[in-house]
Amino acid sequence: MSFLDIDVDAKRYGGRTVLRQLRLGVARGEIVSLVGASGCGKSTLLAIAAGLDRAAQARVRLDGTPLDGPHPGIGFVFQEPRLFPWLTVADNIAFGTGAQGLPPDALAGVLEEVGLAGLGGALPRQLSGGQAQRAAIARGLFTRPQVLLLDEPFSAVDAITRMKLQDLLLRVTAERALTVLLVTHDLDEAIHLSDRIVLLDRQPGPARADLRVDLPRPRTRGDAAAAALKATLLAELGVDINVDTASVAH
Amino acid sequence: MSTRALDLPAPDARPAPRRFALPALVLPLLLPVLVLGGAELAVRLGVLRAGLMPPPTEVAATLAWLAGHGLAGHIAASTVRVTLGFLGGAGAALLLGALVALNAQAARLLDPSLQALRAIPSLAWVPLLLLWFGIDELPKLILIGIGAFFPVYTGVTSGFGGVDRKLVEVGLLYRLPPHTLVRRVLLPAALPAILTGLRTGLSLAWMFMVAAELIAASSGLGYLLSDGRETSRADIVLAAIVLLAVLGKLTDMAMVVLERRLLAWRDTHAAGGGAERTERRA
Numbered sequence: 455m456s457f458l459d460i461d462v463d464a465k466r467y468g469g470r471t472v473l474r475q476l477r478l479g480v481a482r483g484e485i486v487s488l489v490g491a492s493g494c495g496k497s498t499l500l501a502i503a504a505g506l507d508r509a510a511q512a513r514v515r516l517d518g519t520p521l522d523g524p525h526p527g528i529g530f531v532f533q534e535p536r537l538f539p540w541l542t543v544a545d546n547i548a549f550g551t552g553a554q555g556l557p558p559d560a561l562a563g564v565l566e567e568v569g570l571a572g573l574g575g576a577l578p579r580q581l582s583g584g585q586a587q588r589a590a591i592a593r594g595l596f597t598r599p600q601v602l603l604l605d606e607p608f609s610a611v612d613a614i615t616r617m618k619l620q621d622l623l624l625r626v627t628a629e630r631a632l633t634v635l636l637v638t639h640d641l642d643e644a645i646h647l648s649d650r651i652v653l654l655d656r657q658p659g660p661a662r663a664d665l666r667v668d669l670p671r672p673r674t675r676g677d678a679a680a681a682a683l684k685a686t687l688l689a690e691l692g693v694d695i696n697v698d699t700a701s702v703a704h
Numbered sequence: 705m706s707t708r709a710l711d712l713p714a715p716d717a718r719p720a721p722r723r724f725a726l727p728a729l730v731l732p733l734l735l736p737v738l739v740l741g742g743a744e745l746a747v748r749l750g751v752l753r754a755g756l757m758p759p760p761t762e763v764a765a766t767l768a769w770l771a772g773h774g775l776a777g778h779i780a781a782s783t784v785r786v787t788l789g790f791l792g793g794a795g796a797a798l799l800l801g802a803l804v805a806l807n808a809q810a811a812r813l814l815d816p817s818l819q820a821l822r823a824i825p826s827l828a829w830v831p832l833l834l835l836w837f838g839i840d841e842l843p844k845l846i847l848i849g850i851g852a853f854f855p856v857y858t859g860v861t862s863g864f865g866g867v868d869r870k871l872v873e874v875g876l877l878y879r880l881p882p883h884t885l886v887r888r889v890l891l892p893a894a895l896p897a898i899l900t901g902l903r904t905g906l907s908l909a910w911m912f913m914v915a916a917e918l919i920a921a922s923s924g925l926g927y928l929l930s931d932g933r934e935t936s937r938a939d940i941v942l943a944a945i946v947l948l949a950v951l952g953k954l955t956d957m958a959m960v961v962l963e964r965r966l967l968a969w970r971d972t973h974a975a976g977g978g979a980e981r982t983e984r985r986a
Contacts, residue, residue, distance in 0.1 A: 579971035
């Protein structure tokens with residue numbers, strides 16, 4: 455039994471089945487990426503894991519305990535920052551703790567941790583896209599979850615910011631011994647971050663492939679071993695690797 | 705020009721040199737001053753009859769005279785009616801609107817009937833109110849309340865209905881119980897629409913106050929209006945109109961200040977600009 459266990463019998467949207475007979479386990483401290491074509495149900499699977507999708511026929515277990523709905527041990531970072539525009543950055547980050555009587559030290563610490571020191575009093579509209587996503591990550595971390603789920607968290611920021619945020623994620627994951635399940639479109643991102651990459655098929659059913667990423671950490675972006683792994687992934691995704699491999703990840 | 709590759713080749717279309725720049729405060733006053741000055745001049749020259757169109761100076765003199773002859777009482781009577789009617793109507797609208805927006809059963813029960821009532825022109829209630837309640841204070845307050853009710857109701861229901869599902873999902877993720885979800889997520893998110901509804905409701909309350917007082921009253925600005933008409937005193941009518949404009953504008957400005965304070969977090973086009981926001985979405 456894994457630390458986080460997701461077992462989906464079926465998930466339908468209207469008449470269309472999006473997920474069927476899919477099991478996914480994530481070991482304690484592991485970083486797993488979910489990749490696959492658009493519309494294959496990656497984000498739906500993540501919402502189920504977070505307890506946000508109650509209509510799905512699915513079971514989620516955390517450390518062996520069956521979950522019913524959202525659980526404080528599981529943090530979630532959405533694709534968009536989803537900050538409350540009427541709350542300051544600090545109040546947004548502390549949103550999950552009830553806002554009243556929050557320890558200022560913990561807040562300063564997490565602001566520092568995500569690189570937003572001194573911005574606790576700012577309003578979301580004053581933040582750049584990268585800063586807003588840092589605040590969203592801080593909110594996901596603030597309740598001290600054991601598991602962090604991320605739904606394409608870096609897809610809306612520029613390439614340089616994305617790399618910085620990826621490194622931020624790796625740092626906090628190591629420091630806090632987090633278990634991470636990440637949905638991404640970006641194969642380079644999956645290879646850079648993950649211990650395992652799970653490929654979902656467009657046809658609902660069990661995962662198409664489950665690949666270990668045995669590259670040593672810290673990893674260098676774009677080294678030869680990573681390129682070889684990317685070729686394997688692309689082949690699994692049915693992409694002809696003899697064409698320009700750099701542009702097909704999206 | 706030659707240093708910037710993207711400059712358009714339009715040698716004669718340089719920005720016009722600013723011949724004169726009107727100070728920001730002057731421009732809004734320009735039109736009223738012209739109209740008032742023109743009216744004054746037209747009467748003095750005999751183009752307009754002073755009996756029908758008293759010149760602004762005479763209206764001002766009438767206002768000064770009224771001030772010593774019970775004007776404060778009329779203003780107070782009207783203001784109290786607007787205040788009570790607005791509080792009653794807007795309060796009921798806030799409660800019912802929130803109920804309809806947050807409870808599907810209540811929505812099915814109440815909303816169709818309220819929408820049907822909304823379709824009735826509010827002034828159509830006047831004869832019925834007079835029949836039921838006579839010409840006392842109560843029918844006036846009810847009429848003002850009806851006027852204030854619907855804009856606020858619409859603002860509340862559309863405000864709650866338009867809250868971004870994604871923000872609600874964040875609230876659910878943190879397992880907020882329903883009442884906390886309302887207080888911490890739905891209410892702040894719906895606040896802009898609710899405040900717009902309140903602002904529109906307040907201006908309609910002033911409007912319906914005049915209607916109520918025109919029909920039957922022995923005090924108030926509406927009474928001054930009808931008294932001026934009956935005694936052929938156009939100067940009194942105009943003085944009352946000026947006062948209504950001033951009072952309506954003052955309360956609206958108070959609402960704008962409230963809106964700015966409560967919604968300072970908004971990232972809007974008008975935020976930070978000097979121009980007063982006048983958008984009315986309800």
